[in-house]
Amino acid sequence: MPMSPRDYTWLFTPGSTFRYESGNTGVIHVADGGALDLPTGRVVACDPFVYLGSGDVEPFTVTVAPGRYRVEAAVATLARPDEPPAARPHRRVAAARLVIRDEPAVTWELALLPGQDPAELGDDEFFGYGVDAGTGCFYDAAAEEGFPEAQEDEGPLWDAFENSDWSEGPHLVRSPATGHTLAAFTSGWGDGSYPTWTGRSAEGEVTCFLTDFFVAPGPDEDTGGPV
Template sequence: MAWVGDARLAAGPEATWYLETAFTPGAHLGTVYDDPTTPVVVTGVEEVTSMRVPSGRLVVDAPWDDDDAWRYERGLLTRPPRELAVCIPPGVYRVEIAWTAGPYEFFGERFDGVECAATRLCIGDGPVVGWEMGLGVDEDIDRLQPGEEPRFGADANVGCFADAGAWTTLSAPFRTYVDGSPVPRDTEQLPDGCERVRDESQRADLVTFTAESGGVVWLGRTKTGDVAAIVVTSGMAGAKA
């Protein structure tokens, strides 16, 4: 029997088009804002790294925010991370970023307009037949308002994928503050400003990525309902179809 999702979570036509186009090199992802003659082009899909998710439970959230870091440093309770309600098979998965370029001019200076269009965690090889929003474990579908897109916030424009079972250890380097000021953190530097933290005791990882002000999490489902991809978009701004 083919998978049929909940219509309240299903991606609309615009989001579906974006999700299916963002990871197609050479495709036009709309045009530059205020310049309909210049296309935004998908320049490539880069594999940043792979990450381990032994628990099958996934956090997609900011690795920290200022208030949480302050409370963490003082031994106070912090808010729980945004763990997805859906579970995935324990395993090792690729993290990929789709890049776009849309050249523009600002005050007489030319810029290449390179941006992250979306970030993807590749779960399976099956073709995606439908997209739906990924709810958090504490989010109730019955409370969604029409048109509402649940998302995580990221004041520092950084999001992450992380194994939920090892969250406390994996997020600790991002919560080190002294007298309210952040100190250098012990993380592995990856391409394009991404970072990775490993917890070898649980063989689990956290990988950061660019997420301007946060992002919406999308689940790509196969015809059997399995999750083939988890994609984060940051508002799908900067381009128009």
């Protein structure tokens, strides 16, 4: 069976706590990333420093009505129980979501790109996007060429992270040349491959797109993950 979704309601509940096998702990807070413009309703998720403007990414097959939608991140503050609080808290983005409807998601499905078939996945496998620069994002497909200023270590995307001392985000970034926006954030422990899920309401309407960065185990799970 392909990977199953986790308890994302719990993960996006402020104050949710978890513990690693090492004894280190985490507490969740939800960080607001502002409202993202989706002029076409075709959603892209990727590592923006690597793929934005490359022509190598496609939007998900599931689309939504054009509009402006809230982005938020479940950020875990991690601590070692035998050490005093750090001067700069250790924070990691556990998951990020693009909220389409303020309704509970009762079912989850992998967000797919054209040609992807979940029936081809093996046990605990998933379709996801690769991260090579420690960041993820959401943007509308119309913004693929909408950031002409983003070249290597320049432009508004770089500035958003650099000016915040590379804080976790989410950062709502707007191109001064085109007005297109994207919402970017750090990606959990860093580079890797991460699934995006589509949440649906009891009526089958899309409630959100959610990328899981595998930082926080569920309330009934254990993990030996690093802290």
